[in-house]
Amino acid sequence: MAYLTTPKLIFPIDDYQVNGAPFGKRSVYNGVVWGLHLGEDCLAEAGTDVRAIGRGRVVYSAFHPGTGEKGNWGNIIIIRHKQAKTRRVFYSVYAHLGKCFKLIGEKVDLGEPLGFIGEGNTPENGFWPAHLHFAIYIGPWRDEVLPGYWKEGDQRTRPEWWQKPSDFIKQYLDQHAD
Numbered sequence: 001m002a003y004l005t006t007p008k009l010i011f012p013i014d015d016y017q018v019n020g021a022p023f024g025k026r027s028v029y030n031g032v033v034w035g036l037h038l039g040e041d042c043l044a045e046a047g048t049d050v051r052a053i054g055r056g057r058v059v060y061s062a063f064h065p066g067t068g069e070k071g072n073w074g075n076i077i078i079i080r081h082k083q084a085k086t087r088r089v090f091y092s093v094y095a096h097l098g099k100c101f102k103l104i105g106e107k108v109d110l111g112e113p114l115g116f117i118g119e120g121n122t123p124e125n126g127f128w129p130a131h132l133h134f135a136i137y138i139g140p141w142r143d144e145v146l147p148g149y150w151k152e153g154d155q156r157t158r159p160e161w162w163q164k165p166s167d168f169i170k171q172y173l174d175q176h177a178d
C-alpha cells in the first residue's frame with residue numbers, strides 16, 4: 001500500500017479539550033493499576049463526530065468490546081500518516097467510537113468522519129464513560145492493535161514511542177507552515 005503524505009493536521013473533535021486522563025498520567029481504576037496513559041482522553045457527548053486528523057490510510061479498524069469488569073477499546077481506528085517534510089511515519093489512534101466508518105486499507109482525507117463518540121458503558125465504547133481516547137504513535141507497526149497504557153516491564157510498547165497528541169498537532173502545524 002502506498003504511503004500518503006500528510007501536509008496538514010487538525011484536531012479529531014470540535015472543541016478538543018483534555019478533560020479526562022491527560023497524556024502520561026499513571027492511572028488506577030477500581031483498584032486496578034493500568035499504568036502510564038499513552039493518549040489524551042476527551043470526555044464528550046455520545047454522538048459527537050470524530051474525524052481523521054490528516055490524510056492517511058487506515059491500518060486498524062476493529063471492535064474490542066471488553067466487559068463491565070474490565071474495559072477495553074470498544075471500536076477503534078488507527079491511521080498511518082507520513083510527515084510531508086521529514087517523510088517520517090506516524091499513527092493516529094481513535095478509540096471508544098460508537099461505530100467504525102472505515103475499514104483497514106481505506107484511504108482517508110483530512111477531516112473525514114471515522115465514527116462518533118460511543119454511548120458510555122456499552123460494548124461499543126468498551127465500558128467507560130463516553131469519551132475519545134486519542135493518541136499519536138511513532139514506533140514500529142506490528143499489524144495489531146496498540147495498547148492505551150504502559151506498565152513497567154510491559155513488552156507490548158515503549159513510552160518513547162508515544163507523543164503528547166495536542167503538542168504534536170500544534171508543533172506539526174508550525175513545522176509545515178510555509
Ligand SMILES: [Zn+2]
Binds near residue numbers: 132133134
Ligand atoms: Zn485514554
